[in-house]
Amino acid sequence: MNSNIHIPQSPYHKNLVHSVWETGGTTSFHKENIIPKGIIEVIFNFSDGSPMTAHVGDRQYQLSNCFINGFNTVPVQIQLPERQIFFGIQLQPMAVKKILGVPAGEFTDIIVDLALLDSNFHSLWHQLADQDNFENRMAVFSAWMGKKLIAWQPQEQMINNFLSGVDQHDLSVTELASTLCYSPRQLSRKMAEATGMNTEEILLYKKYLHAVDLIHHTDLSLTKIAYQSHFSDQSHFIKAFKTFARMTPGEYKAGKGFVKGHIFENVR
Secondary structure: EEEEOOOOOOHHHHHEEEEEEEEEEOOEEEEEOOOOOOEEEEEEEEEEEOOOOEEOOOEEEOOEEEEEEOOOOEEEEEEEOOOOEEEEEEOOHHHHHHHHHOOHHHHHEEEEEHHHHHHHHHHHHHHHOOOOOOOHHHHHHHHHHHHOOOOOOOOHHHHHHHHHHOOOOOOHHHHHHHHHOOOOOHHHHHHHHHHHHOOHHHHHHHHHHHHHHHHHHOOOOHHHHHHHHHHHHHHHHHHHHHHHHOHHHHHHHHHOOOOOEEEEEEHH
């Protein structure tokens, strides 16, 4: 399996896109389990063969050529073909409404065929499919994004930074509202629009995401990870983690793959 990733450097693109990636080639696994990762992704599917099936929580979807998957609070399970090519864009939460006209919170825990929302994505899929490498697809996508003239408010940029970062999970609702220059009620509405969760829920979610990051990138004990992620105790840590991932921290640590939040199962 080959993979590429690009992190935008210009301030304009960084406010729209967190990263662009591509995976392609033969996989030795039948199933991929993706626990909630706190990202919104638009994915272009160039895989050959039968349509791919995905489960988001208890719902089943047939993956289209171009789809969006939102700020999930439940795992996604994908049945993998033997050969696959995915080109993905991780969007900043506040950019989704500006690009699609629909707030990101509307895509939480579901998979939506983007061509049904905007036929331009069908055309973009064909333009990307005509390219034979990641660099050329990046050039096509960058040109497409460059045509979108989007104005940003400083508060929107701060919300993007908060949601895409791994810190600030130790704040109270009042402290976070003050940091982002909103009243607590205004902030809760903004968070629901961007993530489908209110401020209290997103702060717990951020603790969970911080723990996932530490489990994946460090050798710290789960006790230390619970402490550094600001859970009140180990029991609270396990309960919150299982709420989102549908598995315990120990189960994720034992089965984690090479990509954060992904577990590959059933070797061919």
